[in-house]
Amino acid sequence: MESTVLEKKEVEAEVKAQPYKVNNMMQNPIEKIESPILNIDKLSVSYGGDKYSINDVSAGIAKNKITAIMGPSGCGKSTLLRAINRMHELYPDTHNKGSVYLGEEDIYKMNPILLRRKIGMVFQRPNPFPTMSIYDNVIAGYLLNGIKLKRKEKDEIVEKSLREVGLWSEVKDSLHNKGTFLSGGQQQRLCIARALAYTPEIILLDEPTSALDPIATAKIEDLLVKLKKDFTIVLVTHNMSQAARISDYSMFMYLGELVEYGKTKQMFTMPKDKRTEEYLTGKFG
Amino acid sequence: MNTSAQISNAKLNRRLLKDKLFTYAIIFLAFLSSVPLFLILFELIKKGYKQINISFFYKVAPDTMEAMVAVKNNEIIPGGIANGIVGTLIIVGMASLIAIPVGIICGMYLAENSKGKFAGVVRFIVDMLQGVPSIVLGVIGYIWVVKPITAGFSSLAGSVALSIMMLPSIVRSTEETLKMIPGTLKEAALSLGVPYHKTMLRVVLPSGISGILTGVILGISRIAGETAPLMLTALGSAAISTDITEPSSAIPLLVWEFYNDPNLVDMIWSASLFLLILILCLNLTAKAIAKRWKVQY
Numbered sequence: 001m002e003s004t005v006l007e008k009k010e011v012e013a014e015v016k017a018q019p020y021k022v023n024n025m026m027q028n029p030i031e032k033i034e035s036p037i038l039n040i041d042k043l044s045v046s047y048g049g050d051k052y053s054i055n056d057v058s059a060g061i062a063k064n065k066i067t068a069i070m071g072p073s074g075c076g077k078s079t080l081l082r083a084i085n086r087m088h089e090l091y092p093d094t095h096n097k098g099s100v101y102l103g104e105e106d107i108y109k110m111n112p113i114l115l116r117r118k119i120g121m122v123f124q125r126p127n128p129f130p131t132m133s134i135y136d137n138v139i140a141g142y143l144l145n146g147i148k149l150k151r152k153e154k155d156e157i158v159e160k161s162l163r164e165v166g167l168w169s170e171v172k173d174s175l176h177n178k179g180t181f182l183s184g185g186q187q188q189r190l191c192i193a194r195a196l197a198y199t200p201e202i203i204l205l206d207e208p209t210s211a212l213d214p215i216a217t218a219k220i221e222d223l224l225v226k227l228k229k230d231f232t233i234v235l236v237t238h239n240m241s242q243a244a245r246i247s248d249y250s251m252f253m254y255l256g257e258l259v260e261y262g263k264t265k266q267m268f269t270m271p272k273d274k275r276t277e278e279y280l281t282g283k284f285g
Numbered sequence: 286m287n288t289s290a291q292i293s294n295a296k297l298n299r300r301l302l303k304d305k306l307f308t309y310a311i312i313f314l315a316f317l318s319s320v321p322l323f324l325i326l327f328e329l330i331k332k333g334y335k336q337i338n339i340s341f342f343y344k345v346a347p348d349t350m351e352a353m354v355a356v357k358n359n360e361i362i363p364g365g366i367a368n369g370i371v372g373t374l375i376i377v378g379m380a381s382l383i384a385i386p387v388g389i390i391c392g393m394y395l396a397e398n399s400k401g402k403f404a405g406v407v408r409f410i411v412d413m414l415q416g417v418p419s420i421v422l423g424v425i426g427y428i429w430v431v432k433p434i435t436a437g438f439s440s441l442a443g444s445v446a447l448s449i450m451m452l453p454s455i456v457r458s459t460e461e462t463l464k465m466i467p468g469t470l471k472e473a474a475l476s477l478g479v480p481y482h483k484t485m486l487r488v489v490l491p492s493g494i495s496g497i498l499t500g501v502i503l504g505i506s507r508i509a510g511e512t513a514p515l516m517l518t519a520l521g522s523a524a525i526s527t528d529i530t531e532p533s534s535a536i537p538l539l540v541w542e543f544y545n546d547p548n549l550v551d552m553i554w555s556a557s558l559f560l561l562i563l564i565l566c567l568n569l570t571a572k573a574i575a576k577r578w579k580v581q582y
Contacts, residue, residue, distance in 0.1 A: 085476065087472065087475065087476060090471075090472070090475065113478045113479075113480055114478065115478075116475065116476055116477065116478035117477070117478035120476065120477070121472075121476035123469050123472060123473065123476075124469075125467075125469055127467065127469040127470055127472070127473045127582075128473075129470065129473065129474070129488055129492075130470070130492050130580045130581060130582050131488075131491040131492055131494075131580055140474075140477060141477040141478065141479070144474060144477065144479040144483055144484070144487055144488065145477070145478060145479055145480075145483075146483075178581070180581045180582060181581075191473070194473075194477070195476075195477070198477060198478070
C-alpha cells in the first residue's frame with residue numbers, strides 16, 4: 001500500500017517537472033518492438049461462449065528484457081500470460097483468435113508439450129514437487145520427460161541452476177531433502193531454478209512474489225534482473241512499484257484490452273492513455 | 286439483592302451439575318461403543334488360543350473323524366487352517382490385482398472431471414455398487430465366471446466377485462485424495478512440457494499415495510472377511526489349492542464349515558481369532574501409512 005502511494009508521489013513529481021511533455025496522448029499508445037522474440041498478433045482468448053477475456057491484443061516481446069503486464073484484477077493479464085505457453089488450454093472450452101509467433105513459428109500450430117519446453121513458467125504460489133528432493137526438483141523437467149542424463153551432467157545442471165537463482169549456498173548440503181521443507185521464498189527460487197534448468201527461451205512469471213514476504217520478494221526481483229541477460233522474462237504483477245523497479249517494458253491491460261505498451265520509464269512518467277494515467281495514479285484498480 | 290444472588294448461585298450450580306452429567310454421559314457412551322470389540326477379542330482369545338500353535342498355520346483343516354477322536358480323548362483338534370490362509374491370500378490378491386488399477390484410474394477420472402455429466406453418472410453408480418449385497422455379487426461371480434469360464438467353482442470367480450466389492454472404496458478414496466492435491470502441482474508439471482499422462486502418473490498420483498493406499502488397504506480388509514460371495518464362487522476345498530481355476534478355501538469359508546460340523550466347533554474360535562487379528566492389522570497398517578507417508582505440499 002505504502003509503496004503505491006510513494007509511486008504516485010514520484011510520478012506526480014516527474015509530471016510536474018516536465019509539464020510540456022504530458023500532453024502527448026495523440027501518439028499510438030502501443031509501442032512497436034524491433035525484432036521481438038515473441039510476437040502476439042491480434043490475439044483474443046475466450047473461456048467459452050462469445051465473451052473474450054482478452055481482446056485483439058497485439059504486442060511484441062523484446063528479447064532479453066523484462067516485460068511487466070499490469071492491470072486491475074480480471075483485466076486478462078494472467079490469461080495473456082498463459083496464452084503464451086498455452087496453459088490456458090487446461091480449462092475446457094477455451095478458444096482463441098489470432099496467433100502468437102515464437103520466432104517464425106505460430107505457437108498454436110506447435111505441439112503444446114514442445115512449446116512449453118521452450119517457454120517455462122513460474123506460478124503465484126511456490127509449487128515444488130512434494131515427492132521429490134531439491135535435486136530432483138531442479139532436473140524434474142528432464143526426469144519427467146524421460147531424458148536420460150549422466151550423473152555428471154545432472155550434477156552440473158543442478159549446481160548451475162541453483163547458483164543462478166542464488167540458492168546453491170543455502171541448500172548445497174541438503175540437496176536430497178524434500179523441496180517442500182524450504183521457506184516460501186526459497187521454494188519460489190527453487191521453482192525458478194526448475195524452469196531455468198530446462199533452458200527455455202522465455203520465462204513467464206505469474207505474480208511470482210505475491211505469496212512472499214518483502215525480503216524474499218527483493219531477492220527474487222534482484223534475481224530476475226540478473227537473469228535477463230540469458231532469458232527473456234515476462235512478468236504479471238499487480239504491484240506497480242515492482243513493475244517500475246525491475247521491468248524494461250510495461251503493458252497496461254484493462255477489461256481484456258491492451259491499453260498501453262511501452263518502455264516502463266516512459267509509461268510511468270508520461271502515460272499516453274488516460275486510463276493508464278488514472279490507474280498509475282491510483283484512481284482505480 | 287442478597288436473595289437474588291443466592292438464586293442465581295443455585296441456578297448456576299444446577300447448570301454446572303448438568304454440564305458435568307452430560308460430559309460423563311458422553312464419556313460413558315464413547316466407552317460403551319468400544320466395549321464390543323474388546324468383548325469379542327476376549328471371547329475369541331479365551332476359546333481359541335488353545336488351538337493356535339505352529340501346525341495351525343501349516344496344516345490343512347482336519348476332517349471330522351480326526352476331530353471327533355481328538356475331542357473324545359480330550360486332546361486339542363489336530364490340523365490347522367493352511368488351506369484357508371493360502372486361499373484367502375490368493376483370492377484377495379487376485380481381487381486386488383483386478384480392482385486396484387481399475388479403481389485408481391476411475392478415481393483419477395472422477396477427480397479430473399468432477400463436474401462432467403458422465404463423471405456424475407459413474408460416481409452415482411460407484412456409490413450404488415457400495416450398497417449391493419455381497420451375496421448378489423456372489424451370484425454375479427457364479428454367472429459370469431463359474432459357469433462360462435472355469436466350468437466349475439474356482440478361486441478366480443471368488444476374486445472377480447470380491448474385486449467388485451472393493452472397487453468403490455478404492456475409487457472414492459482416490460477421488461477424494463486427488464481432489465485435495467493443489468492444481469498448481471499439475472500446472473507445474475505441464476508447464477515443464479511433461480505430457481498429461483506422465484503428469485498424472487508421476488507427479489499427481491505419488492503426491493496422493495498415502496490416501497490412495499489407505500483406501501486400498503481398507504478395501505482389502507473389507508473383502509478379507511467376506512463369506513457369502515465365496516460360498517457361490519470359490520466354494521471351499523479341503524486341500525491347499527493354488528490353481529485359480531479350481532475350488533479353493535478361504536478363512537471365512539472355513540469358519541462356516543467348522544460351524545456346520547459339530548466335531549469341529551472348537552476350531553471356529555481360533556479361525557475367527559486369526560481372521561479378526563488379520564483384519565485389525567490391515568486397519569492399523571492403513572492408519573500408519575496415512576500418517577507416515579503423508580506428503581507435505
